[in-house]
Amino acid sequence: MKALFKTLFGDGPNLVGVAAVVALAAVLALTGHGGIAAYVVPMALLAVVGLLASV
């Protein structure tokens, strides 16, 4: 079961990192800043990649 969960969602830090960026994207979209999100979200995701790669 643990292996299945990891296959589908990845480990904890991966899940938290992606969830945080999706939440950020949702907030920006809901507050009418979707245009800004198109620039902020890729940068935030790259930052998550860097963080995950370094831990």
Next chain:
Amino acid sequence: MDWTIFLPLFLAAAVEWVEAFTIVLAVSLTVGWAGAGAAAAAALVTLAALTAATGGVLSLGANIWILQLVVGVFLLLFGVRWLAKAVARQAGLKALHDEDREFAETRAAVRNADGFAAWIVAYKGVLLEGLEVWLIVVALSLHGSSWMWNTIAALSALLVICIAGAAVRAPLRRVPENALKFIVGVMIVSFGTYWTLESLAGDVWPLGDASLLALAAFYLIGGLLLVPVLRARRLRRAMA
């Protein structure tokens, strides 16, 4: 057929099938090719049933907005993980995936196991690696892309790996797995970013569909730039 989807899917599937093949090969040396092959076939039948069931459920109709969000988030979960691992391996922070080691570990695990336990190891190995392929096929098929061609991409990758594996009869160590994971990670994160934000905020991408190419270039260059930064950090830590 959409090559921008067919190609990353083929490469992603090939990477996963190499890992599955290594496990089946290790098990086959304990219980024989017939037993290991039967376990692999049983896992592939499970995956085929899962794919057919998913296609059936989705064809019943579902809210496209919700589907796009779910697909986008799943692609991000996969892509970010793959890209981060590829960057870490390139920077020397993580050991390169070693098929020889995986092969030796699986052989050690099944050496003293009975036939059924070894069968389960092969079945589980193929099923878990195949689940990742299934998820990517489902995710990329939801957005107007052909189920048939995407399934063909995954199956043709399986065929290529099986032929190469049968010819070599050893772990496929020459496959540039990290480079493939880097490229596929970049493509999957790009699709995931595009669809997630489009589902949440509507048509916000400045270049329309061409934004996908811009995103791929951004993640590729960004990922490559992260490698020397993380490598320098690792060296500083080692010297401290």
